[in-house]
Amino acid sequence: MPSVQRPLPSGFGRTTTAEEALAGTDLSGKLAVVTGGYAGIGRETVRVLSGAGASIVVPARNVEKARDALRAMPQVEIHHMDLADPSSIDDFARDFVASGRPLDLLINNAGIMATPLAHNARGYESQFATNHLGHFQLVARLWPSLERSGQARVVVLSSGAHRFSDVDFDDPNYHRRVYDKFMAYGQSKTANALFALGLDIRGEAYGVRAFSVHPGSIATELTRYVPLEDLQAMGFRDENGDVTPHIAALYKTVEQGAATTVWCAASSQLDGLGxxxxEDCDIAQPMPADTTELFGVLPWAMDPERADRLWLLSENLTGIKFLGG
Structure with a gap:
């Protein structure tokens, strides 16, 4: 069963770096798959895990860009995969499973943010389809390799933006309601948290534990779809396009942004938990739905009943049933 949602406390904090979070941890002989592992906090995640001895597989939509970004890192393989393309997910996972290797760490890091309204070939809204459904399909297809490990962890990157929106189970793909790109992003991030919860409930008996992560606010390529005027309207940029002092004080470095991911992936402090x-290299504080604070996790992102509804919805939308489906 899932662990109690309350801080340990871990002794770490918001300024902890990924190297500090993993200090002294030997991952020799471990194998990790990191989506989006060639840019931003994903690249830092790969660098630190590799430095601790792990072998890494990075599925990449842009293989040449990934090769350039990861060229200097040891024990890193790069293979093509596009989370927005179900067939490419199946191709990548089929080849990985066929290799017979156990998968110890699966880090669902890739994502898109605040994109214009778009639907994929199956009619699914792009942020929900990429950030959640693509990773749901990837976990399902890689399940034999995760189970083979016997002590695997799955880390799903959510966000503090989960507070923007619960999952709209009646219209998750914006076929009827008016599209709001930030609400859609928030819905996908709530889905990420609920997926980790649902996966942990189902996977614990097989030795697979799952965690969701808010990495913090980091200046990365994730905001490439957000126009400057939107960032200014939200108070993230001033009239000159510069980051405002208030927002700058909230930002983490890339090294700090990857810390909670690697902590969830490999820290012995989380043994037996899931x-x-x-966030901030600790289990987050549960917060009430009407909170105005920018830390902690809201009720709709840690509700087992919602996690079950999302699991069923995801099975129906992808046509994939696993773990008792």
Whole structure:
């Protein structure tokens, strides 16, 4: 069953770096798959895990860009995969499973943010389809390799933006309601947290534990679809396009942004635990739905009943049933 959603406390904090979070951890002989592992906090995640001895597989939509970004890192393989393309997910996973290797760490890091309204070939809204459904399909297809490990962890990157929106189970793909790109992003991030919860409930008996992560606010390529005027309207940029002092004080470095991911992936502090939403290298504080604070996790992102509804919805939308489906 999922662990209680409350801080340990871990002794770490918002300024902890990924190297500090993993200090002294030997990952020799471990194998990790990191989506989006060639840019931003994904690249830093790969660098630190590799430095601790892990072998890494990075599925990449842009293989040449990934090769350039990861060229200097040891024990890193790059293979093509596009989370927006179900057939490419199947191709990548089929080849990985056929290799017979156990998968110890699966880090669902890739994502898109605040994109214009678009639907994929199956009619699914692009942020929900990429950030959640693509990763749901990837976990399902890689399940034999995760189970083979016997002590695997799955880390799903959520966000503090989960507070923007619950999952709209009646219209998740914006076929009827008016599209709001930030609400759609928030819905996908709530889905990420609920997926980790649902996966942990189902996977614990097989030795697979799952965690969701809020990495913090980091200046990365994730905001490439957000126009400057939108960032200014939200107070993220001033009239000159510069980051405002208030927002700058909230930002983390890339090294700090990857810390909670690697902590959830490999820290012995989380042995025997799972199903929790984490931030600042600790289990996050549960917060009431009407909170105005920018930390912690809201009730709709840690609700087992919603996690079950999302699991069923995801099975129906992808046509993939696993773990008792």
């Amino acid at each position: 199903g929790v939403y984490c």
